[in-house]
Amino acid sequence: MTFESLNPATDEVVGTHQVHSAAEVDAAVARARAAAGWWAELGPAGRADRLNQWKVALTRRSAELAAVVQAETGKPRADAMLEIILAIDHTAWAARNAARVLRRKRRSPGLLMANQAATVEYLPLGVIGVVGPWNYPVFTPMGSIAYALAAGNAVVFKPSEYTPGVGQWLVDSFASVVPEQPVFQLVTGFGETGAALCRSGVDKIAFTGSPGTGKKIMATCAETLTPVLIEAGGKDALLVDADADIAAAADAAVWGGISNAGQTCVGVERVYVHTRVYDEFVAAVVAKARAVEVGSQIGPITMPAQVDIIRGHIADALARGGRALVGGEGSGRFVEPTVLVDVPEDSLAVREETFGPTLTITKVESMDEAIAKANDTRYGLGGTVFSRSNGTALARRLRSGMVSVNSVISFAGIPSLPFGGVGDSGFGRIHGPEGLREFARPQAVTRQRFRAPLVLTTFARSKKVDDRVAKLVSLLHGRR
Numbered sequence: 001m002t003f004e005s006l007n008p009a010t011d012e013v014v015g016t017h018q019v020h021s022a023a024e025v026d027a028a029v030a031r032a033r034a035a036a037g038w039w040a041e042l043g044p045a046g047r048a049d050r051l052n053q054w055k056v057a058l059t060r061r062s063a064e065l066a067a068v069v070q071a072e073t074g075k076p077r078a079d080a081m082l083e084i085i086l087a088i089d090h091t092a093w094a095a096r097n098a099a100r101v102l103r104r105k106r107r108s109p110g111l112l113m114a115n116q117a118a119t120v121e122y123l124p125l126g127v128i129g130v131v132g133p134w135n136y137p138v139f140t141p142m143g144s145i146a147y148a149l150a151a152g153n154a155v156v157f158k159p160s161e162y163t164p165g166v167g168q169w170l171v172d173s174f175a176s177v178v179p180e181q182p183v184f185q186l187v188t189g190f191g192e193t194g195a196a197l198c199r200s201g202v203d204k205i206a207f208t209g210s211p212g213t214g215k216k217i218m219a220t221c222a223e224t225l226t227p228v229l230i231e232a233g234g235k236d237a238l239l240v241d242a243d244a245d246i247a248a249a250a251d252a253a254v255w256g257g258i259s260n261a262g263q264t265c266v267g268v269e270r271v272y273v274h275t276r277v278y279d280e281f282v283a284a285v286v287a288k289a290r291a292v293e294v295g296s297q298i299g300p301i302t303m304p305a306q307v308d309i310i311r312g313h314i315a316d317a318l319a320r321g322g323r324a325l326v327g328g329e330g331s332g333r334f335v336e337p338t339v340l341v342d343v344p345e346d347s348l349a350v351r352e353e354t355f356g357p358t359l360t361i362t363k364v365e366s367m368d369e370a371i372a373k374a375n376d377t378r379y380g381l382g383g384t385v386f387s388r389s390n391g392t393a394l395a396r397r398l399r400s401g402m403v404s405v406n407s408v409i410s411f412a413g414i415p416s417l418p419f420g421g422v423g424d425s426g427f428g429r430i431h432g433p434e435g436l437r438e439f440a441r442p443q444a445v446t447r448q449r450f451r452a453p454l455v456l457t458t459f460a461r462s463k464k465v466d467d468r469v470a471k472l473v474s475l476l477h478g479r480r
Helices: 022-041 043-060 062-073 077-102 139-150 164-177 191-198 211-222 246-262 278-290 304-319 367-375 391-397 432-438 463-477
Strands: 002-006 013-018 105-107 116-124 127-131 154-158 184-186 204-208 228-231 236-240 268-274 323-326 338-341 358-364 383-386 440-448
Touching: 013 062, 013 164, 022 127, 022 154, 022 184, 022 191, 043 062, 043 077, 043 139, 043 164, 062 077, 062 164, 077 116, 077 139, 077 432, 127 139, 127 191, 139 154, 139 164, 139 204, 139 432, 154 164, 154 191, 164 184, 191 211, 204 211, 211 228, 236 246, 236 367, 246 268, 246 278, 246 358, 246 383, 268 278, 268 367, 278 323, 278 338, 278 358, 304 323, 304 338, 304 358, 358 367, 367 391, 383 391, 432 440
Parallel strands: 127 154, 127 204, 154 184, 204 228, 236 268, 236 383, 268 358, 338 358
Antiparallel strands: 002 013, 105 116, 116 440, 323 338
């Protein structure tokens, strides 16, 4: 059985791909299991060498990959290249830092166990199943794939059914530098294929997608106690303080909310602006949003069902007293940039993830009010703060996994920073040292260096020993 991937801008057939059955998924995982041992035995230096070769291949063939991304998502070539460039940089960081982050390190044994040498190191889990999204089909899954590979695991990748060609390209390019074993494999299909991957015996699932699908992934993985990493979208807010650089804040709001046609998990969807600069900010946003060219600067909505959701949110906002200063209309798969004001906080456009090129802008009397409204959501992925004097303090008050101060989405471009959220935005982290450790298991090892004068782990322990230990503990911990 096969299915077709389509260009969302033209409905042209881009490619035909197999719908992999549960048996075929199981076979892929079995092959990965054998390959994982070989990949782990290469050691950190050997794996880093292969990953660096892959990085070179990705870089030299980036225009080719961008064409595949553009064909399957409809996004402009420049946007496709941007996510590829970020993925390359993250791959380079993972290859360069895995050995340092995961290597064996000494830990203090403490006084009671002073005769022991204590160490901890992070070892590969084995086989990682990655379920990727369609909105950033290179950058987002590579945050799991590259880090899992760098940590010594094999990977079985199930891309979105909207972007299977991108997944195939990534797997084929990796095979060109690692031809010996199927370390990185592809399975394609729909929800049933993803469920089969969850049940296949992989050692962990890394998922990016909607909260609803994330809950299904967790429920399926619970059947076998397979651990999961979930990145499940957001409803990110941008805060504009009275002392903010208004031109920069407006530019960040428009790019953060409208780039990639708003189909960005850490994109800006809500803006809270101090009353003293509200009018100036709104005027700047309106001017910038009107200048965005649909079709050349932003592409179509990739997933057909999302169009109705976006338009439903806009219609609900307008019906409840909101005003569209820009946009509010559109036809087909292209949705024009839409700037909404006077939108009630309990409307769909404020409460639910829109995942389209829309912004709601709300006036606040203080940054305390802005923080309260920004945090009044079940999501908690990213956030943005513009303030010349208070940015960091405000950032720390946001209930989110990541915050950019006086810029937008910058945290995603820094490979050393962990990426992930709280609440309905999920849990676990990709990127950075935390991302490497997500795909490894900590192993604690103790080694006795000499026989202790007070041996605690024996039935031959005397009352005299117990008394001495009790006295020692009292001296160590009994005083404030």
